[in-house]
Amino acid sequence: MNVIETENLTKTYKRYKKREGIIGSIQGLWKREYEEKNAVNSVNLKIEEGEFIGLIGPNGAGKTTLIKMLTGIIAPTSGRIEVLGYYPNDLKNEFKEKYAVVMGQKSQLFFELTANDTLRLFKEIYGIPEAEYQERKQYFIELFGVEKLMNMQVRTLSLGERMKMELIAALLHNPQILFLDEPTIGLDAIASRQIRGFLKQVNQEKGTTIILTSHYMEDIKTLCGRCVVINHGSKIYDGRTEALFEKYQNSKKITAIFEQPVDGSRFLTDGLMLEDTPHKKVISVPKEKTYQVLQAIMEENPSDISVEEEEIGTVVERIYKGRSET
Amino acid sequence: MSKYIEVGRTYLKTQLAWRGDVLFHMLFTVTKILFACLLWGLIFEEREMVSGFTYHSMLSYYIISSFLSQLEKSGGISEEITYKIRNGSFSNYMVLPISIEGYFTAMEAGIVLFYLGFDLAAAFIWVFIFRIEFVFVQSGFIFCCALLMVIIGLFFMVQLNYFLGILTLKYEEISTFLMIKNNLISLVTGSIVPLTLFPEAVVRYMKLLPFYYVTYLPSMLLTGRCRQEAVTGLFVISGWCIVMQILIVYTWKKYSRKYDGVGI
Structure with missing residues (x-):
């Protein structure tokens, strides 16, 4: 009802x-x-x-x-x-x-x-x-x-x-x-x-x-x-x-903190570097590649790591674009 | 009915939440009466009577009228409504299964009950300290008329302030209306100076307005004056309540759709 x-x-x-x-x-x-x-x-x-x-x-x-x-x-x-x-x-x-x-x-x-x-x-x-x-x-x-x-x-x-x-x-x-x-x-x-x-x-x-x-x-x-x-x-x-x-939720945001300086280019197989400092990397990766990138990061012994979903605004924008294109 | 009683009880409790406010309110009441005693004491030093009042009957009038005018707290209603309509939180009342006007009336009753207790205590203390030979009405009928007039008068003020508050739906800004109302009330209620000090023609016109019956006439009746106006006064103030209710219903029907609920 x-x-x-x-x-x-x-x-x-x-x-x-x-x-x-x-x-x-x-x-x-x-x-x-x-x-x-x-x-x-x-x-x-x-x-x-x-x-x-x-x-x-x-x-x-x-x-x-x-x-x-x-x-x-x-x-x-x-x-x-x-x-x-x-x-x-x-x-x-x-x-x-x-x-x-x-x-x-x-x-x-x-x-x-x-x-x-x-x-x-x-x-x-x-x-x-x-x-x-x-x-x-x-x-x-x-x-x-x-x-x-x-x-x-x-x-x-x-x-x-x-x-x-x-x-x-x-x-x-x-x-x-x-x-x-x-x-x-x-x-x-x-x-x-x-x-x-x-x-x-x-x-x-x-x-x-x-x-x-x-x-x-x-x-x-x-x-x-x-x-x-x-x-x-x-x-x-x-x-x-x-x-x-x-x-519509295509990617995830990974934030990794390292005690030693790390070169971030090796994590970027298919993603976008949002922040790149020697001790901190913030990467947006396609969700199907998340596991692969995480594995690469873990090899560098990070002191902290977090994985976040895409914000609602980004998803909405993608739906909106998708609709306008069709 | 129980929902409105509980609204009143809730607002009575909110008044009791702040001890400092309670204390300052009592002090303020006391200061006003002290000031009146000094002022009228000076005036009556040189004469026995002023416009038919002796020193004691004048002070009795003053204590009663200031007591009644302090009970009239409904100005807060229009301010609260206008503030809440403008910031969107008026929605809080709209979603409750209760008449909004009834809610504000019950709220006012709760607040008045609080002040009634303290103001009554303050008035008694000052009558005792200044050894005022308190002049009070002897007739039970006139006393009942005056009491009823006070209740209807306070209800009218709630209606008026509620009406001015919901005008925000149309005009967005109502401070001009509030200013006019406040000035008119100060002039007509006789809460500072008895209306008998005004020319007779002016008083005659004032009697057409409802404010005359809110504090002034009840004060006069309670000090044993203007008895012949008691019954007509009740009819006039009740008539104004009916007019105001019609205005409220009409205004709400016409403008409630304008409420956009935007703000915070």
Whole structure:
């Protein structure tokens, strides 16, 4: 069953174009020029119940605008949109009780109070019976291991701890759909991993449909079975995440540190040297050659070595180019 | 209803989070009353009555009106709404299954409850220290009218500030509206100088505005004056609440689609 359906969904923003300098500012007092920007352009989307979907794309691609339309925060300029059978921008309470949204940079928590205080408020706002509230709260507290933090002032928590509390607050009413906009932004590797594990469990155990936007490859690869790539407001890929990376993620970045100076040319059988100093080499290699290059590096006894995936932006760019060429 | 009560309780808790603010607020209340005692003491040195007020009835009026005007904290609502619409975090309220106006009303109630406790305590202390022969209304009916008028008046101010706040959806910048509102309120509420010191014709026009019924008339009623205006006052301020609610519903329907949620 589809929980989300959009057809030719479009959002156009009108932006004030200010001229430079003081004279421009003065002129702006009586004459203003506006330009229109298509933030989301004719997007067709169908999401089934229980799916874990990644929305990816560079900054300004239209991911957040799409989430804002799906949650009813903003109204579409044109097109059809239906979420759980509702037109989101009607902002009906019965619709809002069925989803939750966590925006990495917009906190729902009261910083002066404890997380318990905010959860108590959410319990009342969503009309959760006391017994269910206690049971669910306990489930999430144990899942996250945050028992000791529940009575601390939120402002004293770290970014990772705060995000865990945001997620608990969002999931307390057992939403059918969870929208996550950059939930791991600014988090360290450990906190990000914990959050990912938690989200995976919620999706599998509770069957919550999750729509996630992220700039981090790791988030998308670990969590999302399906991926929607957006660029310049348009959908340019919609399919299995594995297939996307198989087809478009062509290379890996290897960083190697050496105690002794090393000549980097011997590693460059089929790659691109991004940084070449006597003690540090950063090489971009085709993914099928990764093993071969790593072997060559290991022969030089590196003191440290790391292998990174290509950034989402590069992958998106490649999909975009691929589409323009065909 | 329980969701709104919890919103109020939550904001009451946020007020109690900062001990320094609590202390300074109490000191500020005390300083204001001290200043009034000195000022009116000097004026009443040479005469017994000023515009029908004795020294004690004037101080009683001042304590009540400053107590009521300090309860009126709804100015923060318009500032918060305009700030949040402009930086995009107004979305936080839009995604909650609760009426946004109801949320802000409950928020204000929580804040008012906090100040009510402290201001009441401060007023009692000062009546006692300055041995003010406190002049207070004797009629239970007028007292109830005044109390109801205070509640409706505070609700009207919440509505007004909510309305001005959501005008940001249309105008983006509402500081001019806020400035006009603040100046008008200072003039009309009589929170500094009783309106009886103004010419009668001016007061007659002021009575058409809702602000007259927010702190001034309730203060006069509570000090046993203007009794004949009690019932009509209740009708006038209630009428203004209805007008304001119509404006709010119309404005939200017309302009909520303009919200773009951009900012942080």
